[in-house]
Amino acid sequence: MKLKCSAQDLIVGLVNATRALAARPSSPILEYVKLTAADGHIVLTCTDGSLTIRAEVKADIEEEGDILLPGRLLTEIVRKLPEGLVALSVGDKNIAVIKCLSSRSTLSGMPAEEFPVMRDIINTHALHVPQKRLKDMISRVIFAIAQHESRQTLTGSLLEVTKGELRLVGLDGFRLALQTMKGDFVLPEGMDIVKAIIPGHVMTEMSRIMGDEEGAMVTFHIDQGHLMAIIGETTVLTTLLAGEYINYRQILPKDWKTRITVKCKEFEEAIERASLIAREGKNNLIKVNAENDMMRITSMSDLGDVLEEIAIHLEGEAIEIAFNARYIGDVVKNIDDECCMLSMSNAVSPCVLSPVEGDDYLYLVLPVRVSN
């Protein structure tokens, strides 16, 4: 193998590919990145066994070939190189030589044959989704998924596509996040819905690979147990989480008896202050009392108490309801509007939080039952 490429291009490719490396790999070979040089490109591949990421970098190939090199170490070496052209060559005994200006490193590698092969999903329907919007949707769903859950499906996010809508759902039993993108999605013949439960950490890594340029698209290929996402020069292939996702539509309340409209920033800051005392208590509990266009937020612990008053617009009945401060706080932070609406039926049913403008997304938070 012998090639030249830009140090800047190579580092971008390595950073994206090594996102698939596990913190504690199950086998030493999973610490390596596979480099394949052919057809004017160098292809970098990393895998943790269930997630594989492949990045393509333009290169001037003098001699084709492949090799495995330590993934994180190679990334650090390339990151520290001066700007310019990198010359990479592999000689006898799988020794790679990396030259850039007056810097020369050698790295011991391994033959590429030993690397686990990723099989692309081919001959399936391609689903095209705007990158920037999807990246934003992921960031507003991911915080709500379960971290360590007895029901493994909840550690992933549900992707659901119909002809007119793409939906992302995250929930952990205490709150739910639902993001909707309207669009003209072409589904495989004979299907009227496509569903996939994507592991949470894969969602996060995909969103980091996505860019902010308007017009850029992600292409998805989905089969029974796998998803392939093509994001520019990078391909992500992951196993999906098996099992049925909770029927989240069933949980969404149909109507409300109390609706509060409040300024997001004021609400968020009041929750933050109430949290400081709430978190010293047992349940991280804040109480919300709404009456006569005024909301009172209170918290209490051995160290003291907090009372916050905010002007609101109240429709329907007055209410007293309690929340875990973190759950409601996370949700309010993720509403991208000047005002948000809280719609409730009573103090023990889920509260729906949504922006005042549009119906692109909503959140649902379970209240905490308190005895007075």
Add this chain to the structure above:
Amino acid sequence: MKLKCSAQDLIVGLVNATRALAARPSSPILEYVKLTAADGHIVLTCTDGSLTIRAEVKADIEEEGDILLPGRLLTEIVRKLPEGLVALSVGDKNIAVIKCLSSRSTLSGMPAEEFPVMRDIINTHALHVPQKRLKDMISRVIFAIAQHESRQTLTGSLLEVTKGELRLVGLDGFRLALQTMKGDFVLPEGMDIVKAIIPGHVMTEMSRIMGDEEGAMVTFHIDQGHLMAIIGETTVLTTLLAGEYINYRQILPKDWKTRITVKCKEFEEAIERASLIAREGKNNLIKVNAENDMMRITSMSDLGDVLEEIAIHLEGEAIEIAFNARYIGDVVKNIDDECCMLSMSNAVSPCVLSPVEGDDYLYLVLPVRVSN
């Protein structure tokens, strides 16, 4: 106690005072901040038993008094307050009420009498030092002091003042940092040198309190075992480290047989690249070989090797010398000049690193003996 003050002023004072709080306080009372309201000011005091920091905040005092409140919690509460005037009052049972706009918190406090008293150093000579320059000197010395050292004095930095010079020294047995400030320092009558060994973490906290404004001064008062530093509205009082500091002048080499002049940035980056492989080896070792106006930096481990070549200006004899990559790297990073000079006698004696311009500071790094 009853007062009003600006939330912004109060947070600055609290942040500075709570720098004295220990991560693991030896007694519960050392988690508190003492608030004393009198004479148009509120004075905030925290201590860990050996370091005390006192910050003064302008306030509109309606009723004088004092109280102890949980230091970190109060700081977080004030930090989250909306901008504006804070009203603070203490009623029965040491309950403090903090009001700001429509936010109202109460905090359980303790009577102030139980707080350990700090005794100021009075009736001693005052030494005035420019703040900005001192802050910079501290940052370039502090990295070289010992972290966990059998000789406790080395966990501090030596402050040494003569009529014409103020010096800061840090050393840990492998490297030494020496910073010099020329000036007209007025010493106590009958003394021609003042010495104090200031604990490393106190140095760090003092430098964080110092500002960057030209003209601002720090005033030091030193007695046998204590140092008091007045930095604007903040007063730092610390016990000094007991014992004799190493006679560092004796270690400084008087002459050299090899002198290398090299561009700092090129040298620093080459060391960084060589470090990536060196740190995988046993001794984090890099070798430096200088001959014919060319420096070769090499490192080696099981994973591979690095060779870096840099153009230099060489005076005197050629040399081959080895260093711990971290020790020499730290020092080069802290040289604030385009070029630096390495002056050596042989491969086993300390190497002196200094800027080409001026003699305000120098570093000394012990080489590592290697058998070829």
